[in-house]
Amino acid sequence: MKHELYIQRCIQLAENAKGNTCPNPLVGSVIVHNDQIIGEGWHAKSGEPHAEVNAINSVQDKSVLTESTIYVSLEPCAHFGKTPPCADLIVKNKIPRVVIGCRDPFDAVNGKGIEKLQAAGIEVLVGVLEKECLELNSAFFTYHTKKRPYIILKWAQTQDGYLDKIREEKDNGVNWITQPETKLLVHRWRHEVDGILVGAKTIINDNPELTVRLVEGQNPMRLIIDPNNRIPKDAKIFSESGKTVVFSNELQASQENITYFELDSKKLVLESVLKACYDLQIQSILVEGGAHTLQSFIEANLWDEARVLTGASSFGQGLRAPSLTLNPTETHRFGKDSLRIFYR
Ligand code: AOF
Numbered sequence: 366m367k368h369e370l371y372i373q374r375c376i377q378l379a380e381n382a383k384g385n386t387c388p389n390p391l392v393g394s395v396i397v398h399n400d401q402i403i404g405e406g407w408h409a410k411s412g413e414p415h416a417e418v419n420a421i422n423s424v425q426d427k428s429v430l431t432e433s434t435i436y437v438s439l440e441p442c443a444h445f446g447k448t449p450p451c452a453d454l455i456v457k458n459k460i461p462r463v464v465i466g467c468r469d470p471f472d473a474v475n476g477k478g479i480e481k482l483q484a485a486g487i488e489v490l491v492g493v494l495e496k497e498c499l500e501l502n503s504a505f506f507t508y509h510t511k512k513r514p515y516i517i518l519k520w521a522q523t524q525d526g527y528l529d530k531i532r533e534e535k536d537n538g539v540n541w542i543t544q545p546e547t548k549l550l551v552h553r554w555r556h557e558v559d560g561i562l563v564g565a566k567t568i569i570n571d572n573p574e575l576t577v578r579l580v581e582g583q584n585p586m587r588l589i590i591d592p593n594n595r596i597p598k599d600a601k602i603f604s605e606s607g608k609t610v611v612f613s614n615e616l617q618a619s620q621e622n623i624t625y626f627e628l629d630s631k632k633l634v635l636e637s638v639l640k641a642c643y644d645l646q647i648q649s650i651l652v653e654g655g656a657h658t659l660q661s662f663i664e665a666n667l668w669d670e671a672r673v674l675t676g677a678s679s680f681g682q683g684l685r686a687p688s689l690t691l692n693p694t695e696t697h698r699f700g701k702d703s704l705r706i707f708y709r
């Protein structure tokens with residue numbers, strides 16, 4: 366029970382750095398001596414010290430470390446990356462007990478941190494609030510275990526099940542499915558992922574910017590599937606800040622901020638796209654349409670989460686929205702709109 370409370374505190378600390386650690390995970394750590402927290406730390410940013418280092422540094426009287434327990438939401442690392450191994454630091458400080466939320470699936474660690482600690486005679490307990498610790502970094506874990514990004518499908522549909530994207534201002538709101546305020550939510554989602562993916566048809570029909578505008582934050586990479594080179598050169602995505610990657614069968618010369626990526630003819634399109642995302646260290650993507658692209662992810666069973674917005678209006682006709690055969694895990698209401706979240 367006490368272990369859980371301290372790991373819970375690790376999770377809370379880790380969340381201080383939400384959105385800032387990519388490609389590294391969120392990690393928190395506390396050090397406990399005689400039932401008292403004597404040190405706390407979290408990983409703030411890739412390249413900066415890991416959570417354990419900050420927690421150890423925050424302890425005033427280091428002499429009691431030899432009688433303390435260190436809690437950490439993720440297995441301490443065993444490798445020399447941008448920083449030296451945390452497992453070595455724990456051994457060096459003679460901390461006799463380590464309680465870990467979950468294992469680190471990153472190839473350079475993956476159990477080696479635990480082994481290092483045990484080999485030094487340290488008592489190690491793994492798996493306290495494991496589910497919560499996994500959820501804290503779902504993109505990181507999916508990326509390292511499945512070797513592809515965490516895939517979030519997103520679409521807006523009418524009451525009667527027709528699909529459209531959330532229209533930009535140019536449409537004067539006429540075709541909007543959801544209320545303007547709901548857009549804020551979508552921009553927040555964009556900010557939280559590494560890449561936004563759409564098919565060529567969405568660029569041709571809607572000419573979207575695919576940027577983060579309504580909330581603070583950097584633009585994620587824009588990923589466009591355009592096998593037959595159909596998207597116009599003056600599409601808005603090419604003039605926006607941030608990087609764009611175009612997946613095509615015909616390779617073109619890359620330019621500043623625009624990379625053309627040749628699809629592997631021996632592989633399925635999505636397989637080739639997701640492999641490229643892995644190589645580009647894109648740990649999470651938001652698939653924003655269109656119908657065909659969303660459907661292809663669903664049919665290939667290549668998705669982790671679907672966020673379906675439903676507006677108050679009905680179209681009576683149009684393009685049918687994709688349908689999922691499972692029940693939503695969460696339902697939220699935003700005024701006249703609703704949001705259902707499905708986890709696969
Ligand atoms: C930990 N504690 O707080 C974090 C860990 O390039 P580096 O040196 O920063 O190492 C990055 C890897 O270290 C990352 O992929 C993940 O496996 C692990 N992150 N490990 O012991 C931490 N953030």
Ligand code: ZN
Pocket residue numbers: 415416417441442443449450451452
């Ligand atoms: Zn580390």
